[in-house]
Amino acid sequence: MSEIKTAAYICSGCGLGDKLDIPQLGKIALKEGKMALVRDHAFLCNSAGVQMIRDDIEKEGVTHVCIAACSRRAKTEAFHFPTVAMTRANLREGVIWVVAEGSEHDEVRQEMADDYVRMGCAELKKVKLPQGNPNTTLQKRILVVGGGMSGLTAAFEAAETGYEVVIVEKQAQLGGWANKLWKRVPFKAPYAEPQATGVAELAAKVSAHPRIRVHLNSTIAETSGAPGRFTVKVAQESGAVTEESGAVTEEAIGAIVQATGFTTYDIAKLPELGGGQANVVDQAGLEALAQAANGGVLKRADGKEIKSVVFLQCAGQRDETGKHLAYCSGHCCATSIKQAMYFKDANPDTDTVVMYTDLRVPGMGEDFYRSAQSKGVIFTKGKASAVEAVGDSCKVNFKDLILDEATSLDADLVVLATGQVPSAGVNLDAWDKVVSEADGGSEAAKQNKSEMQKTSILNLAYRQGPDMPQFKYGFADSHFICFPYETRRTGIYAAGPVRRPMDMLQATEDATGAALKAIQAVENASLGRAAHPRTGDLSFPMVRLEGCTQCKRCTVECPFGAIDEDERRFPVFNEQRCRRCGTCMGACPVRVISFENYSVDTVGSQLKAVEIPDEFSEKPRVLILACENDAYPALDMAGLSRTVYSAFVRIIPVRCLGSVNTIWITDALNSGYDGVMMMGCKKGDDYQCHFVKGSELASYRMSKIGDTLTQMGLEPERVSSYEVAITDNARVAKFINEYVEQLVNMGPSPMKGFG
Amino acid sequence: MSEQNQQAVARYRNNFLKEVEDRVEDGEWVKMCMQCGVCAGSCPFGPHWEHSPQKIFMMIRAGKREEVLASDSMWMCTSCYNCIVRCPRKLPITHIMHGLAHYAHRLGMAPKGQPTREIARLFWNNLAKTGRVNELKFSLAMYFKDGFVQGIKNLLAMQGIGMGLMKARRLNPMEILGGHKCKDKDGIHKMIAKAREIEERKQGYAS
Ligand code: SF4
Ligand code: SF4
Ligand code: SF4
Numbered sequence: 001m002s003e004i005k006t007a008a009y010i011c012s013g014c015g016l017g018d019k020l021d022i023p024q025l026g027k028i029a030l031k032e033g034k035m036a037l038v039r040d041h042a043f044l045c046n047s048a049g050v051q052m053i054r055d056d057i058e059k060e061g062v063t064h065v066c067i068a069a070c071s072r073r074a075k076t077e078a079f080h081f082p083t084v085a086m087t088r089a090n091l092r093e094g095v096i097w098v099v100a101e102g103s104e105h106d107e108v109r110q111e112m113a114d115d116y117v118r119m120g121c122a123e124l125k126k127v128k129l130p131q132g133n134p135n136t137t138l139q140k141r142i143l144v145v146g147g148g149m150s151g152l153t154a155a156f157e158a159a160e161t162g163y164e165v166v167i168v169e170k171q172a173q174l175g176g177w178a179n180k181l182w183k184r185v186p187f188k189a190p191y192a193e194p195q196a197t198g199v200a201e202l203a204a205k206v207s208a209h210p211r212i213r214v215h216l217n218s219t220i221a222e223t224s225g226a227p228g229r230f231t232v233k234v235a236q237e238s239g240a241v242t243e244e245s246g247a248v249t250e251e252a253i254g255a256i257v258q259a260t261g262f263t264t265y266d267i268a269k270l271p272e273l274g275g276g277q278a279n280v281v282d283q284a285g286l287e288a289l290a291q292a293a294n295g296g297v298l299k300r301a302d303g304k305e306i307k308s309v310v311f312l313q314c315a316g317q318r319d320e321t322g323k324h325l326a327y328c329s330g331h332c333c334a335t336s337i338k339q340a341m342y343f344k345d346a347n348p349d350t351d352t353v354v355m356y357t358d359l360r361v362p363g364m365g366e367d368f369y370r371s372a373q374s375k376g377v378i379f380t381k382g383k384a385s386a387v388e389a390v391g392d393s394c395k396v397n398f399k400d401l402i403l404d405e406a407t408s409l410d411a412d413l414v415v416l417a418t419g420q421v422p423s424a425g426v427n428l429d430a431w432d433k434v435v436s437e438a439d440g441g442s443e444a445a446k447q448n449k450s451e452m453q454k455t456s457i458l459n460l461a462y463r464q465g466p467d468m469p470q471f472k473y474g475f476a477d478s479h480f481i482c483f484p485y486e487t488r489r490t491g492i493y494a495a496g497p498v499r500r501p502m503d504m505l506q507a508t509e510d511a512t513g514a515a516l517k518a519i520q521a522v523e524n525a526s527l528g529r530a531a532h533p534r535t536g537d538l539s540f541p542m543v544r545l546e547g548c549t550q551c552k553r554c555t556v557e558c559p560f561g562a563i564d565e566d567e568r569r570f571p572v573f574n575e576q577r578c579r580r581c582g583t584c585m586g587a588c589p590v591r592v593i594s595f596e597n598y599s600v601d602t603v604g605s606q607l608k609a610v611e612i613p614d615e616f617s618e619k620p621r622v623l624i625l626a627c628e629n630d631a632y633p634a635l636d637m638a639g640l641s642r643t644v645y646s647a648f649v650r651i652i653p654v655r656c657l658g659s660v661n662t663i664w665i666t667d668a669l670n671s672g673y674d675g676v677m678m679m680g681c682k683k684g685d686d687y688q689c690h691f692v693k694g695s696e697l698a699s700y701r702m703s704k705i706g707d708t709l710t711q712m713g714l715e716p717e718r719v720s721s722y723e724v725a726i727t728d729n730a731r732v733a734k735f736i737n738e739y740v741e742q743l744v745n746m747g748p749s750p751m752k753g754f755g
Numbered sequence: 756m757s758e759q760n761q762q763a764v765a766r767y768r769n770n771f772l773k774e775v776e777d778r779v780e781d782g783e784w785v786k787m788c789m790q791c792g793v794c795a796g797s798c799p800f801g802p803h804w805e806h807s808p809q810k811i812f813m814m815i816r817a818g819k820r821e822e823v824l825a826s827d828s829m830w831m832c833t834s835c836y837n838c839i840v841r842c843p844r845k846l847p848i849t850h851i852m853h854g855l856a857h858y859a860h861r862l863g864m865a866p867k868g869q870p871t872r873e874i875a876r877l878f879w880n881n882l883a884k885t886g887r888v889n890e891l892k893f894s895l896a897m898y899f900k901d902g903f904v905q906g907i908k909n910l911l912a913m914q915g916i917g918m919g920l921m922k923a924r925r926l927n928p929m930e931i932l933g934g935h936k937c938k939d940k941d942g943i944h945k946m947i948a949k950a951r952e953i954e955e956r957k958q959g960y961a962s
Contacts, residue, residue, distance in 0.1 A: 359789075369789070370787065370844075374786070378772070378786070379790070380817070381813075400817065402809065402810060402813040403810065403814060403817060
C-alpha cells in the first residue's frame with residue numbers, strides 16, 4: 001500500500017453529544033491522533049453519515065478510518081467499508097452507557113472518551129487492510145474416512161451439494177456396523193417399531209454416485225498439506241476387490257471428514273456379568289442371532305429357542321471404579337428396547353426383561369419405550385451383581401432397586417449392553433511422550449512409535465502428530481461445549497460415534513453437519529479466508545524470519561497445529577490451517593509474528609496512547625485486555641443494560657488471551673498503569689476458549705510474570721486474570737469495581753511518572 | 756385358599772402381571788408404569804401404607820402375588836386422584852388401586868380386619884339387602900365390628916350425638932325393626948346378580 005490517509009469520524013448521536021464534549025474529541029483526533037481528516041456527525045450510522053464516509057474514501061482518498069461511536073460489535077453493516085482499514089473507538093457501550101450518570105462524573109467520563117479516541121487513532125496508524133492469504137487453493141474435493149452410516153451420509157450429502165467426494169473404507173464393503181444390524185431403532189413417527197437400516201440402499205446410492213469415488217480395503221498412508229491442498233496417499237491392502245492391489249493412490253483433497261466410528265467394549269472384560277459364558281452375548285452378538293433368525297424365533301448359538309432373555313444395561317459403562325468405561329454410550333437403552341422387541345414380535349410369550357438403573361431414551365425414544373411396554377417387555381430397575389451359568393441357562397443375581405431386595409432371575413440368554421469405544425487413532429499425548437523418548441535415542445521408544453504409527457487413521461504429516469488430538473475418553477477432538485464440530489485440526493472434522501457416543505440417527509445428523517463444515521472449510525480456503533471462529537477473516541500471521549531465534553514456542557503453542565518446522569527448524573506457517581487466534585504472536589519472545597491488522601504494535605500503541613494522570617490525581621488507570629469472543633461482548637452487554645462500572649478502566653479487545661504478549665503487560669505497568677485485568681474464556685477440561693488452548697496458555701504465561709513484577713518493584717496483584725462467559729455482564733462490572741477498589745487501597749503504582 | 760384363588764393360581768402360574776391384566780379393572784395399564792415415583796410422592800397417604808402405587812406396580816411385575824393382594828395399600832386409597840392427574844404415563848392409578856382391592860377381596864386375600872375394607876363390606880351388605888342404606892343398622896354394625904365390649908364402648912361414646920340426631924329427627928330408632936326398603940327389592944337383587952354375572956364372564960372367572 002502506498003500513501004495512507006487517515007480520517008476519524010465522531011458520532012454525536014445516541015446521546016453521545018449530550019454526554020460528551022464532541023468538539024474536544026475532534027481536537028484530540030486531529031492534534032494528538034494526527035488524523036488527516038476529522039468529522040463529526042449527528043447520526044453517523046444513518047445513510048447520510050455513511051455516505052459522508054464513503055465520499056471521503058472515494059473522493060478524498062481516505063485509506064484508514066477510525067469510527068468513534070458505538071462498539072465495534074454494533075452497526076457492522078452500516079460501517080462496512082471493505083476497501084479501507086478501520087478501527088473503532090467505543091464511546092457508547094464503552095463510555096456513556098457504563099459511566100455513572102450525573103455531572104459529578106462528567107470529567108472522568110470525558111477523560112475516558114478522550115482516551116478511547118486517542119487509542120482508536122493510535123491503532124489506526126498501525127493497521128493495514130488485510131489482503132487475504134495469497135496462497136489460495138482451489139481443491140474442493142472432500143475426503144470421507146470410513147464408509148459406515150456416518151461416512152456414507154457425509155459423502156452422500158456433500159456429493160449432493162455438488163462437491164466431489166472420496167471415501168476410504170478399510171473393509172471390503174461399505175456399510176460398517178449398520179451391516180450387522182437386523183433392524184435399527186425407529187427414526188420416523190410413530191417411533192413404535194424397529195425399522196430397516198436402509199444401509200444397503202444408501203451404500204448403493206453412494207457407489208453409483210457420479211461425484212463419489214470409493215476406495216475399499218484401503219487405509220490412509222499419509223495426509224499432508226492443509227485445507228484446500230491436502231495430499232492424501234490411499235493405500236490399498238492386498239486381496240483387494242478393485243484393480244491394483246497393494247497400490248498407493250494419491251488424492252488431492254480440500255477437507256476431511258473423519259467418520260471412523262467405534263468398536264464395542266470387549267465383554268471378556270466383564271466376567272462378573274457373564275462375559276465369556278456361552279449364553280451371554282453383547283448387543284452386537286444379539287444382532288447376529290436376529291439376522292440368523294431372519295424375523296423368526298430367535299435361537300441361541302446351540303440352537304435352543306430363546307424363551308426368556310434379560311438385557312443388562314450399562315454393562316461396563318458409567319463405571320465409577322475406573323475399570324470400565326466411565327461414560328454412557330447413549331444408544332444402548334433404545335437398542336435393548338429394540339432387541340427386546342425382536343423377541344416379542346417373533347413370539348409374544350417370550351419373557352423379556354430389561355434391567356436398568358436409569359433408562360435413558362433421548363429424542364423420540366420415550367415413544368419407543370412405551371411401545372415396548374405395551375408389547376409386554378418388562379422393565380426392572382435393578383443392578384445386576386453376577387450372572388451365573390446354571391445348567392443350560394443363566395441366573396442373573398441382582399438387587400431390585402424399587403423393592404430394595406436382593407433377588408434373581410433365570411434366563412435362556414443374557415444380553416450385555418456394552419458401550420462404544422471410539423476408533424480415533426493415535427493418542428497424541430502418548431505419542432508426544434514416545435516421540436521425545438525416541439528422539440532421545442531409546443530403541444524401545446522407536447519401536448513403540450512405529451507400532452503406534454500403524455494404528456493411526458489419518459497419518460498426518462504434521463509436526464504435532466499423526467491424528468487429531470483426542471478429547472475425553474479417547475474420543476476424537478471436539479470443542480464440546482460451544483462448537484461440537486470443531487476440532488483442533490482445521491479442515492478436518494470428526495463425525496459420528498468417533499466424536500462422542502451416539503445412535504444411528506444422531507450419527508447421520510452429525511455427518512450431515514460435518515459435511516457442511518468441510519464445505520465451509522474448502523470454500524474459505526479457496527478465498528484465502530479463515531475458518532471458524534474468525535470465519536472470513538482475511539488477515540493471517542506473518543513472520544519476520546530474520547528475527548526468529550528458532551525457539552519453537554509458536555510451533556508448540558499453536559493450538560491448531562498450523563505451524564510445521566523446516567530443516568533449519570524455522571517455523572513454517574500453513575495459513576490454511578491457521579485460525580488467526582494470535583497465540584503464536586503472544587508466544588513469540590522476539591515478537592516477529594504479526595497480522596496486518598493485529599500485532600504487538602497495534603495493541604501496544606493503544607495502551608501507550610492513554611493519558612496517565614499523575615499519582616496525586618487519585619485517578620488510577622487500569623488496562624483491561626478482553627477476549628473479543630466472550631469478555632468483550634459481556635462488557636458491551638453491561639453497557640446495554642446500563643450496568644455502571646469504574647471510569648478508570650481502558651479496555652482493549654484481543655483475539656484471544658492466548659495472543660497476549662507479555663510485553664503488553666510490562667509496557668502498561670512501565671507507563672504507569674496501576675493494574676492490568678485479563679479477561680478470557682474458561683479454561684481446563686470444560687474449556688470454553690474459542691481457540692481451545694488460548695486462555696490456558698495465557699494463564700500459564702501469567703503465572704510466570706510474577707518474577708518480572710517483583711523485579712519492577714510491583715505487587716503481583718497488579719496483574720489479575722478473570723474467566724468471563726458471554727453471559728457475565730453483571731459479573732464483569734463487579735470484577736472491575738472490586739479490582740479498582742483494591743488498587744485504590746494499594747495506592748498508586750510506583751512506576752507512575754517514569755513511563 | 757378360596758376356590759377362585761386356586762383357580763387363578765392354576766391358570767396364571769407365575770405370571771401375575773398377566774393375571775392382573777386379565778382380571779383387574781384397568782389392570783392392563785400396569786405394564787406402562789415407568790417407575791418414576793411421582794404417584795408415590797403425590798399420595799397424601801404416603802407415610803401410612805405398606806406400598807406406594809409405584810411399588811405395587813413393580814411388585815406385580817416381579818410376580819409378588821401374595822404380597823400385593825394382601826397389601827393394605829389399595830384399601831388406604833381415598834380416591835383423591837392426585838396420582839392420576841400427575842402420572843406422566845397417564846395410568847388410571849386410583850382405578851387400578853380400587854380394581855386391585857376388589858380383586859383381592861373376591862379372592863379372599865384382602866387383609867383381614869383392615870378398617871376401610873370392613874366399612875366397605877358392611878356398607879355393601881347393608882345396601883344390597885334392601886336396596887337402601889339403613890343408617891341405624893349400619894352405624895350399629897360399625898360400632899360392634901370389633902366385638903361386643905368395644906361395641907358398647909363405642910355406643911356410650913357416641914351417645915350424645917345419637918340423642919342429638921334423634922331430637923332433630925335425623926335418626927329414627929324404629930328403623931332397627933326392618934326399616935325402609937326400596938320399592939322393588941327383588942328387582943335390585945336381580946340387578947346385582949346380573950351385574951356380577953356379566954363381570955364374571957368378562958373377567959374370565961366362568962372358565
Ligand atoms: S497460533 Fe493461532 S494464529 Fe498462530 S498459527 Fe496457530 S492458529 Fe494461526
Ligand atoms: S387416588 Fe388413591 S392412590 Fe392416588 S394419590 Fe389419592 S389416595 Fe393415593
Ligand atoms: S406416577 Fe405413573 S409412571 Fe410414575 S411410578 Fe406412578 S404409576 Fe408409574
